[in-house]
Amino acid sequence: MGRDKARLPFRGGELAGAVARAVAEAAGSATLVGHPVLPGLTDLYPGEGPLGGILTVLRHTTSEGNLIVACDMPEVRGVFLAQLVARAAERPGTVILPHGPDGRPQFLCAVYPRSALGTIETHFFNGVRRVETALDGLAVEPLEIAELSCFQNVNTPEDWAAYEPE
Numbered sequence: 001m002g003r004d005k006a007r008l009p010f011r012g013g014e015l016a017g018a019v020a021r022a023v024a025e026a027a028g029s030a031t032l033v034g035h036p037v038l039p040g041l042t043d044l045y046p047g048e049g050p051l052g053g054i055l056t057v058l059r060h061t062t063s064e065g066n067l068i069v070a071c072d073m074p075e076v077r078g079v080f081l082a083q084l085v086a087r088a089a090e091r092p093g094t095v096i097l098p099h100g101p102d103g104r105p106q107f108l109c110a111v112y113p114r115s116a117l118g119t120i121e122t123h124f125f126n127g128v129r130r131v132e133t134a135l136d137g138l139a140v141e142p143l144e145i146a147e148l149s150c151f152q153n154v155n156t157p158e159d160w161a162a163y164e165p166e
Contacts, residue, residue, distance in 0.1 A: 005072040005154060006035050010163070014038075015154075016071040025078025026085050027067045033057060035071075050108055051124055051131050058117040064092055070108035072153040074163045080150050084111050087143055094139040100148040107131040109151055 006016035016038060023030035032040030033053045041060055045052030050070070057066050065088040069076060088096045088111035096111040108131075112120075116138050123134040145151075154160045 002157065006032070006038060008154070008160060010074060015074060019069055019071050019073060019076060022076050022078040022081055023067055023069050026081030031057075031060075032071070045124075048124075049129050051120070051129055051134055054112060054131065054134075055117070055121060055124055058112060058114055058120065061114050064114050065089065066112050066114060068108065068110060068112055070153060072155065073109060073151060074154060075149045075152055076109065077150060080145070080147075081109075084109075084143065087111070087141070088113070091139075091141055094141050095135060096143055097135075097140050098143045098145045098151075100145055100151050102148060105132065105142070106145075106151050 006014065008015040010018050016032060016035065020030040020032065032038050033056050034041070034043030034046065041056055043052060044056045044059060054068055057068055065085065067081060067085055067088075069081065084096050084098065088094070093113050093115050095113065095116060098106045098109060100106065116135075119137050120134045123136065128134050152159075154163060
C-alpha cells in the first residue's frame, strides 16, 4: 500500500480505531497487536506475518475465546462480529472460521481459543507460517456468511480509494 493501513483516516478517526470499536462492541474490549505507534501488545514475532500476531494474542490472553480481526477491514461491523463471539461461546475450544459466499476462509476475522496455543505454536516453531496449515489438528467450525463486504480489506491504494476517496 505504501502507507500504514492502521493509521489511514477513516470516518473521523483512523482505520484501526474503527475496527477496534467494532471488535469492542462485539467482545467488550479490543487490543491492537504489533503497531509501533498505537497502544497495544508488542508483536512477539515481528515480520512473521499474521500467524505471529495470532500467537502474540494467544500468549497474552487470559480469555478462552479471542476475536482476531485485521486492522484493514473497513466494513467489518460489531453486529457481525458478535455473531462470531456468540458461536464461539457455544463451541468452546473451537476455532470459529467464517467463510464468505466465495467459500474462502477468513483467517483474520475469526475467533481463536486460547487452548489452540500449543498446537499453533508447535506448527509455527516447525516453520509453518500459513494460518490454514497451523490449524491442522484443531477443531475448526466454518461459519457461512452471506455478505462478502464485511471481509473486504484495503491492500492497495485502489482498494482504499473505493472506501475513502482522497
